[in-house]
Amino acid sequence: MTNKEASRRVGVHDRTGREWRNGRIDPNRRRAPALMEQEPVPSSTRYLREDERIHIADRLREKASVRAIAAELGRSPSTISREIRRNGMPLCGDHSRWVYRPHAAQRRAGDRRPRPKPGKIGQNVELRDFTQAHLAMRWSPEQICHALRRRFPDRPETHVVHETIYQALYVQGRGELRRELARALRTGRTRRKPHRQAASRQPRFSHPMVMISERPTEADDRAIPGHWEGDLIIGKAGASTIGTLVERATRYVMLVHLPGGRGAEDVSTALQTTVQALPRHLTKSLTWDQGSEMAAHHAFTVATDIPVYFCDRPAPWQRGSNENTNGLLRQYFPKGTDLSTHGPEQLGAVAAELNSRPRKTLDWETPAERLHKLLTA
Template structure:
């Protein structure tokens, strides 16, 4: 006989069909290349001696899966370290990924008992019994897909033709290689109400620091005023340039530059990879504000809470430091 493997669903279906035809256990075992004891045990589990002809593949497979999960949970390392699991739960509720949690634990604790791999966290979450805790924690892992908005293009292939745009091709090399801080990427995430509500997003290219900016509307004047108000709160060395797409909401870019002393560079049409940091961040933001969010109904306090959560997460690209820590290091 080969090394024992768990019965598959297909094998359980074959057992069910064979029993319905009154085929004996030894014949079933030969057909499946299994030992008679394996077939006998499978039929006997949970059914009792008189239930032989009531064997059902679906119920049997579900029962076996549940029992397997219970065994895994009982022997799982995190089941024996409740304090460690408590810390993991706290970070998951802050929307940290298992990878971020794993590397943060390694940086924060010398005790190897407090170290756990990314895969270990994932597997434990998925073998937890069904219930509110499992549902809550798995929801924290879920990343909403970002739905991109229509830009200020009148037809496919046409740009918005903003006046006096400075092309991304004229952007200094120091921006591309992220060697100097103070260079940002910007965008609007469009919400519900026929796409009339929006949220401004800015990401600093070196530290990955995020600014979430409530805007009154998509109108260029409202966007300029809201962006400028937030930008002017930053230290002078952290407001050098911004890279944006060619959306009509940035039509007042010259006035924005005059107010903030920040140059605005414009990406090529339909080239989101030229603002990749911002595009990736928008995906993270959608975890909190999904498609059709009515941003005019979200309080400024809630928006800033989400901003804090994003900036207080350790990031792989930053050597598992947080954007807050990276920014603080630069400003020393």
């Protein structure tokens, strides 16, 4: 209603109604009639209600701060700030004077809520043609977005984010961009690949993993030997594999022959055979990544009494010694070569050569010398 009509309905002069609406109360004038006490309506956790918008408008006229309004409504200050910014309007077209009208704000919010919405690219022919032309030139969606902002700085209706372009390509039923343009993207995919959230990830192994955060603290400072790190190096086309074990304190290397492949049972059996040659006080723990080859980690622990700890994903630095050793091993086993041609004897020779190299981190002793000292002690 207009101010005059609202004042007439409650029986006051329109000037008095205007003062009430603006939050000014003259003690010599008639006060606004008290509203009937109502039970508080439970606040929605997602959308602002109309009565909350009225409260925002009243408090803004009283010059209350956004944080004060948020505290009164039990909302986040960012929610109130965003509501005022999105649903307010310039007063009489003057952008320096911003006004918030609660009922108009309620209508605006309601108009935006229905789904699905028409896409921005589909509604603007110029924007659609520009996007299609540059996708055909193999520009990325992010490059196109920045080009639009530089080409049309004063036309916000042409400004989009890269997600808008991806949705115009991939979301079924929109048809805003030609489907064949998706092949011009660097991924080459015509369908979007979903990314599962970490919280919804299914358990990787039948037996739960024990994470590296639960590993004994004595393994972290490398003062006590017997804590190992393990991994696989993969050959050509993923068809051949070699297992690697590195002792954290001495950097001593052992290579595991895997002629049967990298299946969980094959890796578990080969690791059991390899660690049997070590004395008991040098087999305290094994740290591995979350590769599927360690699905039988529980059987390995039962057979050898060596607990297996798993790194976080992705955190290769949590097995830094092993990652460094794998890089050294690529001098002997280059990427893209068939690793199945290397038998146990050759693997032993390569490991012996690495273990006889002096290491700066060991004060220029060799891993073999450092391990020998531990065994004789």
